[in-house]
Amino acid sequence: MRDPRLIAHAKKMRREPTEPELRLWDVLRAKRFNGIKFRYQKVIGRYITDFSSRAPMLVIEIDGDTHVSQQDYDARRTAFLQSEGYRVVRFTNSDVMTNLEGVVQHLQILIDTAPLPSPLRGSSLSPEGERVL
Known part of the structure; x- marks a missing residue:
């Protein structure tokens, strides 16, 4: 179950974007970038991502000045997101x-x-990608 406090914080962050977030969101939103659906300030596990997509599995973070002092936190966060299958940039x-x-x-x-x-496990596709009868 998702943490209601985290969800509320993500909503607050969506209402109060930074200028860099607004600029990148203008490029990514509404499938404007390669037809990919990105979400803004999305909760994944215990973390809020700036921008995320499920296909491809990609998280985009925009780091402000405070992130210099948060390197350990960012490393744990990145490790978690990667363990969930996301590439993090x-x-x-x-x-x-x-x-x-x-x-x-x-x-x-x-x-x-x-x-x-x-x-997928149990798929009926051969290694070459052709359906096996």
């Missing part, structure tokens, strides 16, 4: 504010080179 506020085009290009490269998902 981080940008600084400055990256987004001064080089949004570069951030978007980096995301495009990540998506273009994303590993294919593992086949």
Whole structure:
């Protein structure tokens, strides 16, 4: 069960976005980026992600100045998200504010080179991807 306090905090964060979050959200929202559905300030486990997508499994974080002092927390958070199957990419506020085009290009490269998902267990597909009769 999700923590109601965490959900309330995520809602508050959605109502009070930072300028870098607004700029990147304008690119990602409403499937504007490659038709991918991103969620903003989404709770995953015990953490709130800035932007996340289930297909591809990707979390995008925009780190402000306070993240320098939160390296241990960020490492635990990243490890958890990776254990859930997400790729995690981080940008600084400055990256987004001064080089949004570069951030978007980096995301495009990540998506273009994303590993294919593992086949489901018990699947009737052969290793070559053709259906086995």
